[in-house]
Amino acid sequence: MAVFTEVSFDEAGAFLRSLHLGQLAHIKGAAGGIENTNYFVDTDQGQYVLTLFERLTFEQLPFYLHLMKHLAARGIPVPDPAFDTQGNLLHSLKGKPAAVVNKLRGHSELAPTTGHCASVGEMLARMHLAGLDYSRQQPNLRGLAWWNDTVPLVLPFLDEAQRRLIQGELAYQNHVAASPGYRSLPRGVIHADLFRDNVLFENGQLTGFFDFYFAGCDTFLYDIGICLNDWCIELESGKLDTARADAFIAAYQSVRPLAAPERTLLPALQRAGALRFWLSRLWDFHLPRDAAMLKPHDPGHFERVLRERLAQPYLL
Helix, strand or coil: CEECCCCCHHHHHHHHHHCCCCCEEEEEECCCCCCCEEEEEEECCCEEEEEECCCCCCCCHHHHHHHHHHHHHCCCCCCCECCCCCCCCCEEECCEEEEEEECCCCECCCCCCHHHHHHHHHHHHHHHHHCCCCCCCCECCCCHHHHHHHHHHHHHHCCHHHHHHHHHHHHHHHHHHCCHHHHCCCEEEECCCCCHHHEEEECCEEEEECCCCCCEEEEHHHHHHHHHHHHCECCCCCCECHHHHHHHHHHHHHHCCCCHHHHHHHHHHHHHHHHHHHHHHHHHHHCCCCCECCCCCCCHHHHHHHHHHHHCCCCC
């Protein structure tokens, strides 16, 4: 989250009243993340998150907002977008697409244990199953096509060893995506950004998944790989903590057992997740947009993660 578009107290208050969410008492810009403008807003009716979308369009956004409604109705703890009087979930503020969701309770666990990882694995499997009957379709917008388009843009900022690594990995991922095993992988709606700071816990219990604005239709295994690369690693080195990874996978499989091609291709999809986030962080770091409170993430972190996944693949 960040602040690209400034919204005044009066502007936010009028907007919230139009959604019948009460009188605004407090508004605060959210500093985390890098994609959208976010404010925490408190009214006399509750606590909410107001989001103005800086990259996603009016045409793309119904997929995400209706997905959250769909998952919430099936018992997955996700933000629930607010309707207006015409039954719309997507609104407009300051000329930008906007939405308001309830603020979930709890806090992020930035030093997760095996128990936290198991909770996330189980809920991720439940989320994957709950999305199987979601009718809207949208591709993963940060998938292979985006990687192919974006790698040439960041190459000028890399040294020779980094260029060899990123181009070699991109070639490998194109090869994997063309294979029969990959094409047979189970698919559906995925979160695609389920990092430690996008999950909430309270008193040891998982209370929420949020920030669904990278969600799309892709392989479930890619979602698992992204989670393993964040929840189950040593942050300084990128090395996998196999105890946490085993706990995550066991809990996931207690809800949705992995198919044989998924077990085989897990190392490749972990590499895919590392490539995706190294690439997006390079893009944000070297080709940034102007934003108040924007703190770009270190690209070197996911370069280390990718190198570790190459050196020490996690085999089931």
